Amino acid sequence: MSCHFEEDLTAYVDGELPAARRVEVEAHLGGCTGCRATEALLRHTVARVAELPDFVPSVNTRRAVLAKLDALPVPWWERLRTLLRPGVLVPSAGLAVAVGLALVVVGPGPEAPEELEDPAVMELAANLELVEDYELLGLDSPEDLEVVASLHELEVAQ
Amino acid sequence: MLKVAAGDRRAFAWLFDRYHASVARFAFRFVGDRERAEELTQDIFVKLYRNAKAYQPTARFKTFLFRVATNHCLNEVRRGEYRVAHTSSEAPDGEETGGVEMAGPDGDRPDQALAGRELERAVGDALRSMSDRERAAFTMCRFEGMAYRDIAEALEASESAVKSLIHRATLAVARRIEELQAGTVPARSRG
Numbered sequence: 001m002s003c004h005f006e007e008d009l010t011a012y013v014d015g016e017l018p019a020a021r022r023v024e025v026e027a028h029l030g031g032c033t034g035c036r037a038t039e040a041l042l043r044h045t046v047a048r049v050a051e052l053p054d055f056v057p058s059v060n061t062r063r064a065v066l067a068k069l070d071a072l073p074v075p076w077w078e079r080l081r082t083l084l085r086p087g088v089l090v091p092s093a094g095l096a097v098a099v100g101l102a103l104v105v106v107g108p109g110p111e112a113p114e115e116l117e118d119p120a121v122m123e124l125a126a127n128l129e130l131v132e133d134y135e136l137l138g139l140d141s142p143e144d145l146e147v148v149a150s151l152h153e154l155e156v157a158q
Numbered sequence: 159m160l161k162v163a164a165g166d167r168r169a170f171a172w173l174f175d176r177y178h179a180s181v182a183r184f185a186f187r188f189v190g191d192r193e194r195a196e197e198l199t200q201d202i203f204v205k206l207y208r209n210a211k212a213y214q215p216t217a218r219f220k221t222f223l224f225r226v227a228t229n230h231c232l233n234e235v236r237r238g239e240y241r242v243a244h245t246s247s248e249a250p251d252g253e254e255t256g257g258v259e260m261a262g263p264d265g266d267r268p269d270q271a272l273a274g275r276e277l278e279r280a281v282g283d284a285l286r287s288m289s290d291r292e293r294a295a296f297t298m299c300r301f302e303g304m305a306y307r308d309i310a311e312a313l314e315a316s317e318s319a320v321k322s323l324i325h326r327a328t329l330a331v332a333r334r335i336e337e338l339q340a341g342t343v344p345a346r347s348r349g
Contacts, residue, residue, distance in 0.1 A: 007322065010328045044335075045328055045331055046328070049281060053278075055183045056179070062178070064196075068200060069207055072208070
């Protein structure tokens with residue numbers, strides 16, 4: 001195995017030599033018994049290795065890999081990118097605007113308009129509420145109206 | 159792979175289904191142990207997912223994958239976390255040999271099964287006796303059918319260097335098979 005062609009024999013068997021070198025090796029093999037024996041040995045070895053059974057990984061490998069991916073920490077830029085996606089951003093922004101409008105229109109916050117601090121306005125609002133109670137109950141006799149008007153006093157007394 | 163880099167999990171699942179058997183086969187031949195091979199396979203795919211942005215579309219995906227796989231296996235073996243075991247040379251006759259099953263109709267015949275185990279053991283011994291780079295090059299060539307050029311890219315070596323690695327490795331396996339056929343395999347290795 002000391003022939004200087006020997007180093008190329010595996011590549012020759014594997015079909016990995018450039019065409020010119022392959023022709024040289026083939027010409028050499030015709031006259032070198034040692035290299036012919038090595039070539040036969042290499043071919044036999046390659047064929048025997050190909051007989052080895054395949055390694056089949058466990059079916060759990062896929063599940064384990066996906067679980068490891070789930071456990072990976074999400075970088076802040078990925079989270080930001082997720083939030084900025086149109087599918088998330090547009091509904092979120094729309095909801096925020098709707099809530100803002102609702103607060104402005106319906107709910108008097110701690111900084112209520114000045115007119116609501118006026119006692120006369122507040123009394124008018126209370127009377128309007130009483131009238132709504134009358135309409136709801138469908139009352140028309142003066143006694144019934146008086147009972148309804150005194151309901152708040154009864155609640156306080158209890 | 160570009161979709162994986164953009165965080166597409168379905169694209170990653172597709173790549174996994176397509177290539178995980180190759181990676182597991184490589185890892186198994188590299189460390190010689192089923193359980194460790196599966197752990198390495200999992201780690202390699204997690205690493206692939208995390209480093210997907212490093213992929214250059216100019217490189218063939220399988221070459222890129224095997225570069226990741228080779229580096230990971232080499233690093234793990236060098237760190238000493240994984241000893242190259244080759245259970246085929248450690249398990250007594252008739253016992254589980256790292257999950258490799260003899261396939262095909264002849265594999266069920268006792269004489270064929272025994273011959274298969276002997277061959278597995280001889281190749282396992284040869285793989286264990288090689289350098290890490292010889293083992294990696296041999297495994298990619300013989301079990302994955304990769305071209306020398308692609309192996310060179312995966313190992314970040316020249317084609318000429320890969321040719322030498324594969325030649326030396328194949329001769330090492332050839333000697334073990336010759337010993338097996340001549341009945342001169344050491345008693346320790348024959349179980």
